[in-house]
Amino acid sequence: MKRDDIFEFFRRLAEANPSPQTELEYSSPYTLLVAVVLSAQATDVSVNIACRPVFATISTPEQMVVLGEDRLREAIKTIGLFNTKAKNVIALSEALIRDHDGEVPRTREELEKLPGVGRKTANVVLNTAFGQETFAVDTHIFRVGNRTGLAPGKTPLDVELKLERLVPQPFRRDAHHWLILHGRYTCKARRPECWRCPMVDLCRFKDKNLVPPKGSDPAALESGA
Template structure:
């Protein structure tokens, strides 16, 4: 995979989706932080169903803190690992109220120090809420990066580091959205839709599905 091929891959993904974004519903950085925290091992559709009921009732750190764990669980009980997530979201909300005047911090270090917030969640918030050119690697991106040859790596962090190093600057801000959506709808885990793929001639996957 060379620089020219990478540029062409991202150019084609941009052509079919010029303004990609997350499929999680949110209107503020805090809502995004909550939604991404809830999305671990859950679908965006499932999270959106829960937050559609939650956010009209509580969508600020103070409101979530006031709701408490038991109160929050009533809204997110359809999401996997909801007990642990309720504990983390409420704890995070209290920290934001007490230490950040109810605002979501804009540094990786501060975000990753919040309960239940790992590197991927921090990257999503920094990118989607604050416009930074971070690349959040989830299972879809890990698969696409390895399968296509775009950024092969044995670990999520290795793939992230390689994407950070090799993705042309003009594509960096939107790169992880394009790759997530490509993995979710085209380069699917069990049966990739290679005949319908806009980058099939650039992809280095040896076992392409036939038309």
């Protein structure tokens, strides 16, 4: 995708959704970090449902350690890989207390040293909690980057580095939220809804799905329902 088209691509996303937000529920950098760790191979909806009772009383790593692995495991057992995730959340909470005075660090390198925290999770926290211009490439962004021609790459890191190089101001801060939401609700994996995509003329996807399903409610399709 040409640079002028990339600017227009994000301009239209920004016009449609001026203030994109993560769909994970959190109240602090720490609860965001926990939620993102738990969201690996799970939906944001399922994480929110499991975490609401936990976050009602737990907002610091100290409180999480007191809760303990067994009770946390029981609380998040509806989420995939809950055994490993519970262990990681307790371990990262202990590491935050031991190494960072209970505060979430603000560098990717320090975040990635925490149990259960990889590059994608670190990028989400840096962007969402601290406003840094990072690009967390999940399956949605990887698909959108390749399908549209915006930032094609063989690996998530390839796509991330291309986005880092190509996304212009003033869109860098919110770019990864726009792309996630676009991939989740419009540029879907199995059947992209190209007929209602505002960037369809800029997209390089060859097999565009320009006709909505027969018998569908046009109003519902337009709203993404």
